[in-house]
Amino acid sequence: MSWELLLWVLALCALLLLVVQLLRFLRADGDLTLLWAEWQGRRPEWELTDMVVWVTGASSGIGEELAYQLSKLGVSLVLSARRVPELERVKRRCLENSNLKEKDILVLPLDLTDTGSHEVATKAVLQEFGRIDILVNNGGISQRSLCMDTSLDVYRKLIELNYLGTVSLTKCVLPYMIERKKGKIVTVNSLLGIIAAPLSSGYCASKHALRGFFNGLRTELATYPGIIVSNICPGPVQSNIVANSLAGEVTKTIGNGGDQSYKMATSRCVRLMLISMANDLKEVWISEHPFLAVVYLWQYMPTWAWWITNKMGKKRIENFKSGVDADSSYFNILKRKHD
Numbered sequence: 001m002s003w004e005l006l007l008w009v010l011a012l013c014a015l016l017l018l019v020v021q022l023l024r025f026l027r028a029d030g031d032l033t034l035l036w037a038e039w040q041g042r043r044p045e046w047e048l049t050d051m052v053v054w055v056t057g058a059s060s061g062i063g064e065e066l067a068y069q070l071s072k073l074g075v076s077l078v079l080s081a082r083r084v085p086e087l088e089r090v091k092r093r094c095l096e097n098s099n100l101k102e103k104d105i106l107v108l109p110l111d112l113t114d115t116g117s118h119e120v121a122t123k124a125v126l127q128e129f130g131r132i133d134i135l136v137n138n139g140g141i142s143q144r145s146l147c148m149d150t151s152l153d154v155y156r157k158l159i160e161l162n163y164l165g166t167v168s169l170t171k172c173v174l175p176y177m178i179e180r181k182k183g184k185i186v187t188v189n190s191l192l193g194i195i196a197a198p199l200s201s202g203y204c205a206s207k208h209a210l211r212g213f214f215n216g217l218r219t220e221l222a223t224y225p226g227i228i229v230s231n232i233c234p235g236p237v238q239s240n241i242v243a244n245s246l247a248g249e250v251t252k253t254i255g256n257g258g259d260q261s262y263k264m265a266t267s268r269c270v271r272l273m274l275i276s277m278a279n280d281l282k283e284v285w286i287s288e289h290p291f292l293a294v295v296y297l298w299q300y301m302p303t304w305a306w307w308i309t310n311k312m313g314k315k316r317i318e319n320f321k322s323g324v325d326a327d328s329s330y331f332n333i334l335k336r337k338h339d
């Protein structure tokens with residue numbers, strides 16, 4: 001074969017690879033490393049079975065669905081949040097739909113803002129199961145209000161709950177993982193821990209802080225390769241997060257979750273979370289376009305990202321002010337995809 005022909009073949013292969021990657025990207029609902037792990041990696045069913053997993057925020061949304069999918073894998077579960085009746089309901093459903101027995105699931109009430117109680121709660125888990133293989137820091141709240149209409153108490157609450165509450169619980173569990181040289185700390189962050197959006201400045205701040213904390217912690221744990229620190233960053237997912245968002249005052253929530261149909265199904269988000277946990281991925285982005293494309297822009301082309309974010313942000317504020325769901329402009333793109 002002549003050199004010229006060989007070069008043509010190589011160029012064609014490169015072009016083909018580019019087209020395949022582009023097609024993969026257009027259809028993606030998570031970052032490409034995560035989807036690659038889904039396609040060829042270790043399965044949650046093989047990796048997580050028989051583990052002891054502590055899930056915070058297990059009374060609703062992502063944490064609740066995580067409890068259902070984990071229970072089917074045969075893990076021992078600790079379910080934490082503030083609302084005990086909701087946790088008991090989740091426990092009952094886990095027992096109905098899995099082979100777990102009553103003794104395999106501990107309902108452990110926990111308020112993330114009550115940091116003084118976290119050590120006692122950690123000891124209660126250890127007393128029940130003897131170890132904690134995975135801590136899933138999932139509990140949290142969001143915000144829907146412009147900075148100028150938001151009291152300082154809202155900013156304080158978001159930091160105390162989303163950031164300090166998570167840091168506190170992690171600090172209680174970590175010594176036991178270090179002792180065993182083994183464990184996973186999985187934190188449900190958000191795309192808003194990487195990018196930014198109007199109406200959520202306090203939420204963004206709390207999630208950016210979490211990402212900084214866990215990235216820093218990971219570097220400190222480099223001498224413990226058996227301890228995995230993982231940031232899970234979802235985009236919009238079906239749950240009560242918007243309804244429970246703080247609306248300018250700590251005593252006021254949005255109350256209405258709006259149209260959920262355009263958001264990612266909770267079950268798909270959780271399946272991708274489990275794949276990330278099974279494959280020890282350090283950070284994953286779970287979202288459909290246009291949000292996934294925007295986060296890639298933030299990572300690789302920040303100048304363009306700001307231009308687009310400002311355009312999208314302007315629309316978000318207009319929607320919010322006129323009383324429709326802040327993200328309704330993307331409904332049509334995503335609904336078309338879902339239909």
Ligand SMILES: NC(=O)c1ccc[n+]([C@@H]2O[C@H](COP(=O)([O-])OP(=O)(O)OC[C@H]3O[C@@H](n4cnc5c(N)ncnc54)[C@H](OP(=O)(O)O)[C@@H]3O)[C@@H](O)[C@H]2O)c1
Binds near residue numbers: 056058082237242
């Ligand atoms: N859904 C999304 O679009 C989305 C996107 C990106 C990231 N996330 C993140 O995903 C996580 C779960 O949210 P979700 O979407 O599942 O919302 P959700 O349905 O509102 O669930 C939030 C959970 O957090 C718990 N929680 C709230 N305040 C708490 C406190 N003081 N102490 C302990 N637990 C508390 C709630 O339980 P109690 O009220 O019973 O305490 C509930 O179980 C959050 O960290 C959120 O930031 C969600």
